[in-house]
Structure formats: C-alpha cells, structure tokens
Amino acid sequence: MNLKKTFAALAAAATFSGAVAAEELSVAATPVPHAEILEFVKPALAEQGVELDVKVFTDYIQPNIQVDQKRMDANFFQHKPYLDEFNAGRGTNLVTVAGVHVEPFGAYSSKIDSLDDLEEGSVVAIPNDPTNGGRALLLLQKAGLITLKDASKITATPRDIADNPKDLDFKELEAATLPRILNQVDIALINTNYALEAGLNPTEDALVIEGSDSPYVNILVARPDNKDSEAMQKLANALQSDEVKAFIKDSYEGAVVPAF
Numbered sequence: 704m705n706l707k708k709t710f711a712a713l714a715a716a717a718t719f720s721g722a723v724a725a726e727e728l729s730v731a732a733t734p735v736p737h738a739e740i741l742e743f744v745k746p747a748l749a750e751q752g753v754e755l756d757v758k759v760f761t762d763y764i765q766p767n768i769q770v771d772q773k774r775m776d777a778n779f780f781q782h783k784p785y786l787d788e789f790n791a792g793r794g795t796n797l798v799t800v801a802g803v804h805v806e807p808f809g810a811y812s813s814k815i816d817s818l819d820d821l822e823e824g825s826v827v828a829i830p831n832d833p834t835n836g837g838r839a840l841l842l843l844q845k846a847g848l849i850t851l852k853d854a855s856k857i858t859a860t861p862r863d864i865a866d867n868p869k870d871l872d873f874k875e876l877e878a879a880t881l882p883r884i885l886n887q888v889d890i891a892l893i894n895t896n897y898a899l900e901a902g903l904n905p906t907e908d909a910l911v912i913e914g915s916d917s918p919y920v921n922i923l924v925a926r927p928d929n930k931d932s933e934a935m936q937k938l939a940n941a942l943q944s945d946e947v948k949a950f951i952k953d954s955y956e957g958a959v960v961p962a963f
Contacts, residue, residue, distance in 0.1 A: 725749070728934045729756040730923075731766035731778040735899040736951070736959050737921070740803070741779060743950050744941040753934045761879055763832060767924070771795045776929060777938070779803070780896070782919035784834040784857050800930050801939035802920040804951055805960045806895030808838055809909030810846075813886045818846055818910050823869050825889035831875035833858040838919060839892035840864070846911045895958055905958040920962040 728748075732738040738759050745755045758775065760766050766778035767789050781789075783799060790797060815821065829839035837859040843849050850866035851859050861873040874888065881891045882901030895905050905912055913919075923942060925935055941947065948961045 725752055725754045726934045727754045727756055728777070728938060729758060729775045730938070731758050731760050731769050731775045731780070733761065733763075733766075733780040733896050734759050735896050736804070736806070736955060737779045737896065739954070740942065740947060740950065744938070744944075744947060747941055747946075748937060751937050753937050755938070763878060767793070767795065767797060770797060770924065770926060773926070777923055777925040777935060779921070779923050779942075781924065782834070782921055784838075784919060785832065786922065786924060788832075788834045788858065796927060797924050798927055798930050800923040800925050800935060801943055802922050802962050803942045803947075804921050805913075805917045805919060805962050806921060806958070807905060807909075807913040807917055807960065808835075808842055808892065808894060808919065809898065809905050809912035810839075810842065810890050810892050811882075811885060811898065811903060811908055812890045812910055814889055815910070818848065818890070821848070821869055821871070821889060824872055825869065826872045826874060826887075828874045828876055828881055828884060828888045828891040829861075830878040830881065830892065830894065832878065833860070835878055835894060836860055836875060842892065842911060842913060899955070899958060906956065 730741055732741055738757050741755060741757045748755050763781065766780050769775040770778050777800065786797060789795065830836050834857060837857045840849065840851060840859045844851050844854065848869065848871065849864050852863050852865045856863060878894050879897055881893045882897050885891050890910065898905055923939055929935055943963045951959050951961050
C-alpha cells in the first residue's frame with residue numbers, strides 16, 4: 704500500500720472543489736523521524752490549503768528559539784518534560800499543540816553485548832540537557848545499575864546518584880554527538896531520533912530500552928498566539944491521523960511508537 708498516495712487522496716476528497724488559497728506554515732524539526740513524518744503529511748496539507756515548509760535542525764536549542772522569536776511557526780522534535788525545562792530556563796512560553804509519538808530511549812554500545820558485561824569504572828555517556836540526562840539515569844536505575852536519591856526525579860544528574868556499585872564514570876555530552884563517540888565509551892544513552900540517524904536499530908541494538916509506557920511523548924509545539932490557528936490545527940489533525948499511525952508503524956517497526 705502506498706500510504707502517501709492514500710493519504711493525499713483522502714485529503715483531496717475531504718476538501719471542497721475550487722481553488723484554495725495556500726497558507727504557509729513553517730515547522731522546525733530534527734531529521735528522523737520528525738521531518739520524515741512532516742514530509743509524509745505535506746501532500747495532504749497542500750490539498751487542504753496549507754503549504755508546509757519543513758526546516759531541518761540537528762540540535763535541541765534553535766528549534767525552540769526560532770519559534771519563540773517568530774522566525775518559525777512551530778517545531779516538532781521534543782517531549783513535554785524537555786519543553787517545560789526549556790521554558791523555565793529560557794523564560795519562553797511555548798505550548799503543546801498535539802502529542803504524536805514516543806521514541807523509546809535506549810543504551811547502546813560498540814564494546815559489550817550486555818549490561819552485565821559492564822566492568823567497574825566503565826565510561827557511560829549521557830545527554831547533557833537536564834531532562835534527557837535525567838531520562839538516561841532513570842533508565843539505568845530501572846536496569847539496576849544505579850540508585851538515585853529521588854527515584855522519580857526526571858531532571859536528575861550524576862550528582863543525584865545515591866548508589867553506584869560499579870563506580871560508573873558518567874560523561875555528560877550534547878545529545879546529538881553521542882552516536883559519534885559510541886566507540887570512545889563503554890555505553891551511551893541515546894535519543895532514538897539520533898540513534899536512527901546513525902543507522903542504529905533501537906529494537907535490535909539497544910542493550911536496554913524504555914517500554915511503551917514511556918511518558919516522553921514527542922509533541923508539536925507552537926506559541927500561544929498561533930497554536931489555535933486553522934493551519935496549525937490542520938497540521939495537528941494530520942499528525943494524529945490513522946494514516947500517520949500506519950506510516951509510523953510501517954516505517955520504524957517499533958523504534959517509534961504512535962502515542963494517539
């Protein structure tokens with residue numbers, strides 16, 4: 704089944720006959736899977752009079768800054784805990800428009816085949832932003848490698864570790880760089896979008912991975928002044944459609960999970 708053609712045909716059938724004035728909607732996104740999902744819905748939105756302009760970013764800072772400064776209309780790359788932390792730290796007021804998918808977070812290694820093989824003093828790389836760093840530590844706690852002072856703190860850092868039996872050596876690095884230094888550490892905790900970009904298969908290559916009950920739903924984000932615009936709501940509806948659900952399931956085979 705050609706999902707893109709099917710989705711475009713459904714959208715065309717839903718629109719009224721005659722010309723539709725196109726409204727441009729610019730969205731900042733990281734490459735995989737966010738930009739790919741946006742490109743998938745682009746033909747359907749065009750049929751509804753929305754010209755989707757997808758700009759690809761490889762970091763977690765600029766997409767929010769661009770939207771806050773009204774250089775972009777929306778972004779699609781982050782989960783709500785990260786957005787909450789960003790708003791609090793930067794004084795921004797960006798808001799959730801729609802939840803789309805979960806990217807189960809995982810631990811990867813090019814040196815060992817099991818977490819049981821970690822030796823004392825092994826080097827562990829985690830993201831250096833508070834929410835993803837905390838997410839990494841929570842996953843390691845769930846795997847039994849460490850114990851945090853507050854077992855549920857989503858912004859935990861290595862300073863919040865109460866018990867570290869193997870004396871693991873934590874290195875905090877920018878999330879996007881983690882796949883590139885995988886051969887320089889014993890394990891790295893990597894966001895699924897960056898793992899996919901690096902050719903890793905989360906369902907096969909991760910030594911441990913979050914379950915489908917992960918609270919880190921990736922969201923479409925906008926500003927209070929444009930979140931309810933007609934074009935934004937059309938995008939939100941497209942991202943939460945049955946066609947997108949099928950596209951995610953067929954394209955990512957469990958590495959990305961629909962959240963609607």
